[in-house]
Amino acid sequence: MYIIIIGGGKVGFYLGKALLEEGHEILIVEKDASRTDFIRNELGGVCIRGDGCEVTTLTEVGTGRADMFIAVTGDDEDNLVSCQVAKHKFNVPRTIARISNPKNETIFKKLGIDVTISSTNIILEYIEQEVPTHPLMHLLDIRDKGLEIVEVKIPANSPTVGKKVKELSLPAGSFLSLIIRQKEKPQAPTEKTVIQAGDQIIAVTTPEAEGTLRALLRGL
Amino acid sequence: MKVVIMGCGRVGARLAGLLDIEGHDITILDVDAYSFRRLPPDFAGTALVGDGTDEESLRKAGIEQADAFVAVTQGDNRNIMASQITKHIFNVPKVVCRIYDPLRRELFNSLGLEALSPTTTFAQMLKDRIER
Numbered sequence: 163m164y165i166i167i168i169g170g171g172k173v174g175f176y177l178g179k180a181l182l183e184e185g186h187e188i189l190i191v192e193k194d195a196s197r198t199d200f201i202r203n204e205l206g207g208v209c210i211r212g213d214g215c216e217v218t219t220l221t222e223v224g225t226g227r228a229d230m231f232i233a234v235t236g237d238d239e240d241n242l243v244s245c246q247v248a249k250h251k252f253n254v255p256r257t258i259a260r261i262s263n264p265k266n267e268t269i270f271k272k273l274g275i276d277v278t279i280s281s282t283n284i285i286l287e288y289i290e291q292e293v294p295t296h297p298l299m300h301l302l303d304i305r306d307k308g309l310e311i312v313e314v315k316i317p318a319n320s321p322t323v324g325k326k327v328k329e330l331s332l333p334a335g336s337f338l339s340l341i342i343r344q345k346e347k348p349q350a351p352t353e354k355t356v357i358q359a360g361d362q363i364i365a366v367t368t369p370e371a372e373g374t375l376r377a378l379l380r381g382l
Numbered sequence: 383m384k385v386v387i388m389g390c391g392r393v394g395a396r397l398a399g400l401l402d403i404e405g406h407d408i409t410i411l412d413v414d415a416y417s418f419r420r421l422p423p424d425f426a427g428t429a430l431v432g433d434g435t436d437e438e439s440l441r442k443a444g445i446e447q448a449d450a451f452v453a454v455t456q457g458d459n460r461n462i463m464a465s466q467i468t469k470h471i472f473n474v475p476k477v478v479c480r481i482y483d484p485l486r487r488e489l490f491n492s493l494g495l496e497a498l499s500p501t502t503t504f505a506q507m508l509k510d511r512i513e514r
Contacts, residue, residue, distance in 0.1 A: 215459060217485040239435055239463040243486070246462075251489055265437055273466055 166191065166228045166254075168214030168244045169235035170201050173260065177234060179205060189223050214244040217251055225252040234260040242266075245275050277305065298376045301364070309335075311366055312375075318359040320381040328353035330378060333371035340364040386411065386448045386474075388434030388464050389455035393480070395420035397452065402427050409443045434464040437471070445472045453479035458486055465495050 163186050167174050170192030178190045182205060190205075191214040192198045201209035212219035214233065225231065231248040233241035238261050245257040258277040259270055264286075270278045290299060302311040316322060322330060327338060341355065342348045342362040349355070351363075357379075367375050383406045387394050390412035398410045399422040408427030411434050412418065418429040432439030434453060445451065451468040453461035461479040469477040478496045481487040487499040 215486065216483065217489065237459070239457065239459040242463050243459040246493070247486070247489060250493060263436070269437070269467055269471060272470060 163187065163229045164224075164227060165189075165230045165232065166220075166223060166225060166248070168231070168233040168241070169260075170194075170197050170209055171234070171236060173234040175201055175204075177232065178208065182208065191219060191223060215240060215247060217247060220244075220247060220252060225254060228252070228254050230254070230256045230258065232258045232260075236262065238262055238266050242270060242273065242275065245270075246273065249274055249276075298372065298380075308368055309366055310369060310372070311339075311364065312372065314363045314365060314376060314379045316357055316359055316361040316363065317380060320357075320359070320379065322357045322379055322381065323359045325357055326353065327351050327355045327357070330357075332378065333367070333374040336365060336367040336371050336375045338363050338365045383407070383449045384444065384447055385409075385450045385452065386434075386440070386443045386445055386468075388412075388451070388453045388461070390417040390420060390429065391454065391456065392420060394452075394454045395422075397454070398427060399425060409448075411439060411443055435460055435467065437467065440464075440468065440472065445474065448472075448474050450474065450476040450478070453477075458482050462486070462490055462495065462497075465497075469495070 165181055165186050165188045167178050167188060167190045170190045174190055178188050181188050188208055190201055190209040191212050192201065192209055193213060195211055198209050198211040210223060225248055231245060231254040233244045235241055241259040245259045248254040249257050256276050259275045261267060261270060261278050261280045262282060264280045264283045267278050267280055287300060299313045300310060301313055338351050340348055341351050363379065365375060385401055385406055385408050387398050387410045390410050394410060398408050402408050402425055410427060410429050411432045413433050415431050421429060430443055432442060434440060445468055451474045453464045455461055458481045461481060465477050465479040468474045481490060481497045481499055482501050484499045484502045487497045490497050
């Protein structure tokens, strides 16, 4: 796969290095001359100096045949614009932008960026995993399909404790795919499975139904 | 007319002054309060420290009631991003921005942004002067 990376900072450098080791063809576009030299010394001729938002630079590096375009500079607006140029001028099938301000996630999505990665959000999620009282945890987004995989822990006082799965009126588009219990093997719940306190439930849901699902499983 | 201007450089401050004299309701945003020194002394509008690529700052500047938005910071990409936010998220009826890079201007024009490139315009003006 041919992958273009915009920004040769720490993220871009290590990302490029990892992708090279996996056997991909990569190219890093970096604005700074000495940083470009550094990357060339370390990784070989896979880095060119240039502005990753400029059409001329992107033409030079063959963006038209790129399978993936990843913008990881430290500036959200630069990442947005270079991804938009790649998408609309060169029809790159998959564009990925790093964002610092988590609020930009929805904006970028609305403006046509395929995937956004917010390091701030990732760190926040890790913190949330460490907080045992957190009601619902995001595990994975399946963005193209508008689905997400979440984990819900059932508290002892939840009204769902003792109920069978078929007695729950799950919101549309949501279903329970796995129940993890202490000292038991993880099991795929059937209609007859009875919810117990302390169950860790892995569920598939939609962003819209997430709140309803949480309220249902944990009680208000 | 309520106009929000992003970037209080020479152009932004000048534009704010011109519109202000005509009685329009102007809010000008800049990330650096020192830039507001460029505003005319009798400027009656609002000068606000804030980043026009940030939804919160835009709301504070009254973007939801704005009739027009102008992005004239030094950064092409900042202007592009702010313009797209105001146009597509806040649905401001008139959005104009400056993009120095002519190729980038062309592309974002085709994506529906009203953008002017001083590079192209000014180079043409200079050429006309020399050849006259």
